[in-house]
């Protein structure tokens with residue numbers, strides 16, 4: 200596996216691969232790999248001739264009071280895991296390489312970012328779309344693989360690709376979970392033992408919503424209230440949002456008619472966790 204830090208170098212390497220007729224897949228990451236990340240890489244591997252990952256903790260998607268400095272990092276461990284999965288190239292730029300002095304261009308979306316995490320993390324999605332657009336321009340992959348745990352991120356990136364006519368297939372993969380149901384996240388490492396138990400509230404509340412839906416409940420307010428009650432019955436939890444919405448527009452719904460997204464963000468102690476499920480679809 201090649202480890203490349205410089206943009207010019209990886210651009211040349213990817214161009215050579217494309218000219219040789221290879222299909223390229225990109226998995227953008229912020230590192231500190233868990234099985235969920237590795238699964239995205241395996242999917243990329245199955246669908247492409249060459250897999251490129253990026254490991255870059257992107258400062259522009261963190262708010263001033265968020266955990267950029269504390270975000271867990273393990274470059275050596277990550278590179279070993281990626282190599283083991285069969286990744287061909289790891290792109291590991293510095294902040295200066297990605298945002299040199301004088302950098303001033305951003306990519307931002309309209310309405311899609313005025314929902315869910317976009318409301319509680321102003322500027323977050325502009326940071327995500329700008330860095331992902333840069334990574335797409337740098338690697339020019341044929342496909343890019345993302346997890347569905349951050350459903351809004353996947354929706355926003357898919358829309359950016361469509362609106363800006365980027366010739367890239369965006370592939371979304373189901374959330375990878377611990378055996379007890381907790382969605383895998385690099386931030387799970389922040390949780391104390393007691394908080395780790397309480398964090399199960401997220402999946403439990405989504406399962407409850409799914410059960411209500413299966414029994415015929417279609418009233419969004421009643422589902423939302425039951426989800427909130429389940430979460431708050433666990434200690435150390437504070438709800439950021441629970442939203443019942445359209446999975447394409449992310450607009451709230453009152454009545455569940457077609458496929459519907461339940462998305463939540465919950466603080467467990469100081470750690471902000473997100474999770475979601477789709478109701479009314481095969482992939483719930």
Ligand code: PAF
Nearest residue numbers: 227228229257327330331
């Ligand atoms: O999901 C992430 O890890 C990040 O938001 C991403 C897509 C790598 C952009 O920094």
